[in-house]
Amino acid sequence: LRDLSHLRPRSNIIGCISRIRSNLAFAVHLFFQNLDFLYINTPIITKCNCEPDDEQFTVTTLLEKNYSKKNNKSNNTTMFDLETKNKNYPFKIIQQNYNENHPKNLESISYFKNDFFEDQVYLTSSGQLELESYACALSDVYSFGPAFRAEYNFTERHLAEFWMVECEICFADLSDIMSLSEKFIKFCLNYTLEHNKADLNYIANHYEKNVFEIIKNACFPYLRVNYTEVIDILLEASNFKKNFFKESVTWGISLSQEHELYLTDVYFKSPVFIYNYPKRVKSFYMKINDDQETVSAMDLLVPRIGEILGGSEREDRLNILSDNVKREFGINSEKYKSYLELRKFGTVPHSGFGLGFDRLVMLATGIKNIKDVIPYPRYPDYSEF
């Protein structure tokens, strides 16, 4: 049915999922509004990149057939007017730039200066950095909106366009955000248990007979395990049986899906927070622990899905953050000047987390493929309707 995105809501199962998704989204707002968090709309189009390793989409008007930036608003014949008249689009235009601008030492900057925003801009992969500037001014905040990753990824738990809930909490540490995020997920699940009984019964009878057990299992207390302990657990499993995991286990690796699912579905049989990751597998903005090797960060893994939520304390020491930015971004560090200024001009300790909302819908419905819990899934080669 996935190729009939426009007609599939007429099926019972997509109807059930849609009603649950709608209630979960409302529960997100209810939870944070009840705690007096401010809802902030972080930007979708951005120059920055919160996670430098993520692949991003470029947003541009340079490839439009008849796009004229100055659109009747100027009588001078500009580059844009020339573009409009140019039939061999977009190749001629680009060749023309190529010849006229910097024929030898070509830099992207000269190319994008003719673009709508006069610079290369991207679809956001996270609104965290922008959210932090509101947290540092107005205390606790959250956002809920779309995010994007241009990964060539066909798994059952990845989308190129997905919805994310993020929050930043002042004066909170790692333990605080583990507690808050646990409460948050349980609040959403209980809301749907209360308001979608008929839909869940339908799913239990026709699609996933264990859906109520799946949800209830996510309502028990969550475990909290140190990354180092986790590596020991995984090593034990791989010592017990050769080639138990495809990817080898050693302290310092980023956990792959097979590791995550072993922990949640086989070993712990429960949602589990893993915390204090090695700093080199995590992001530049996370607070370094006193051991200098790990960061104060956590991921929440749940059975069948793996990672559903991740968070950290934010590095609030200007000198350390500044070094991290230089190491990470090199010549592009300039773009993060305003982020550093949040520390420079009066700051507070703060922490935050981000939830993959579509994965929460998977958890609350028992549906196995993320492409079935969002109305119009976007993934490589697919953007129908």
Place this chain on the structure above:
Amino acid sequence: LRDLSHLRPRSNIIGCISRIRSNLAFAVHLFFQNLDFLYINTPIITKCNCEPDDEQFTVTTLLEKNYSKKNNKSNNTTMFDLETKNKNYPFKIIQQNYNENHPKNLESISYFKNDFFEDQVYLTSSGQLELESYACALSDVYSFGPAFRAEYNFTERHLAEFWMVECEICFADLSDIMSLSEKFIKFCLNYTLEHNKADLNYIANHYEKNVFEIIKNACFPYLRVNYTEVIDILLEASNFKKNFFKESVTWGISLSQEHELYLTDVYFKSPVFIYNYPKRVKSFYMKINDDQETVSAMDLLVPRIGEILGGSEREDRLNILSDNVKREFGINSEKYKSYLELRKFGTVPHSGFGLGFDRLVMLATGIKNIKDVIPYPRYPDYSEF
């Protein structure tokens, strides 16, 4: 302060606006959830365009410096691998495509087939068409998310990235959606009057002394005036004084901002619905009236701002809609096949409207520039932080 988007929330006025914006957003969800509307996440990346005249942003991975679509997942040397190795980005790559693909008869389709989605895709300017497919399946629905227009526009009421609330109501006609949208706006304004008293007092004392009058004026009953009557009113004003309007008035024009503000601020001094517009200034999906010249559409204009909301009955007669699509899109009609199928495979009469959420924040705060009511405004040449 606008150039310090990351620090300006530390000012009192941006704090007030942020708290009001957050409550208005929650009021949007409360209003529709109380009426049992389903919240639907319509896609941000789309091939379609609801308003064919809107300028759109293209979303692409073709301009990324080191983007490799197949990213280590294939050993064949593909186009993408060649791109990755290519230093003269993006010009060489494009020239290469130019030479290898269709050297004579170049079509955009051959260019974008190497893109992430194998086609040219855009940032949405409206989720209406996708929302309609959910309304036709699951009854009343709404959406609330970002929308985009690549207009080279510097006015105080336009953004390239803005937030929009849209809804579709089954078995509703034009009068129903005028009533519902009036209730909706008043509900949101009353919610903020109740929850943001201190913020509004601050605004009244320091920025806009009439803010309470502005809000109260939008809580009286709204007028409903036929487009034809409106043209008579405008003609009278322009006959009375030569060159009263810059743009001349005649039946069939699209109203410009000066016309709108004359109606709301001078003539009616009240919010006013204008309905039954000439079909050629409105969209292909709007229901044609029996006079064959006008469509069953309405815009809500409010003092100081102009248009804040627009809606229509949707054309549910397959043959008429099909003719409209062919006339409007020509060879691109194929893309709207699925929209037509909503009528083909069982349909219901339905109507809907869309609200510019940022303009609602302008109305509820008395703030004159739309760039000050959104955390990180995006407009031509500007995408900071």
